[in-house]
Amino acid sequence: MSTQNRTIVLDGKGHILGRLAANVSKEILAGKKVVVVRCEELLLQGKMKRNKVAYESYLRKRMNTNPRKGPFHHRAPSQHLFKVIRAMVPRKTERGREALARLELYDGVPSQYNQVKRHVCPSALAVTILKPSSPVTRLGDLLKRMGWKYHDVVVKFEEQRKQQNQQYVSEVKALDKLKTEAVSQLSGNTEFQNVVKKLAEFGY
Secondary structure (H helix, E strand, O other): OOOOOOEEEEEOOOEEHHHHHHHHHHHHHOOOEEEEEOHHHOEEEOOHHHHHHHHHHHHOOOOOOOHHHOOOOOOOHHHHHHHHHHOOOOOOOHHHHHHHHOEEEOOOOOHHHOOOOOEOOHHHEHHHHOOOOOOEEEHHHHHHHOOOOOHHHHHHHHHHHHHHHHHHHHHHHHHHHHHHHHHHHOOOOHHHHHHHHHHHHOOO
16 A cells, blocks of 8 residues: 555545555554545445444444533544544554544545545455455445435535546547547658657657
């Protein structure tokens, strides 16, 4: 998972929640900034019914004398992942607080990371860990049943983003095709070849 750049942008789709959290916590403690997008696409092992029962048990944990003081149970996938990572970091020390400050988590893909290359963590991918027959639960689907109100909103914006990206790719391919055709037409032109040679001398 380590890269030469200090900022790592990870795509959460297809990753096992706990394994990804373990790798992310290690990287932020090492001093790197980590950004995880599409947290709603993270996976949990087991069927929906089993994970739902476990999450309902987690929701019942509260302070008896004054529940308003916590613990607080967030429904957003990004906040859920944050609590998992926070438990793997010494958050009450200065080192742990600085590590968590280097962490960014998002549901969907925000505009500032739409054109940025997104990486994966091979040791946390479900396809490399689980058998094809192993049941998994999508985190976004589970938290939608548990009260997450913005699942449909995130899905809507993700569809818009994918359509815009597809349109951009088709435009780039069309321009590349026109450029290739223009170069092939000028391949026999001696004046054009002389210009290419001069540009090559200057490193172009």
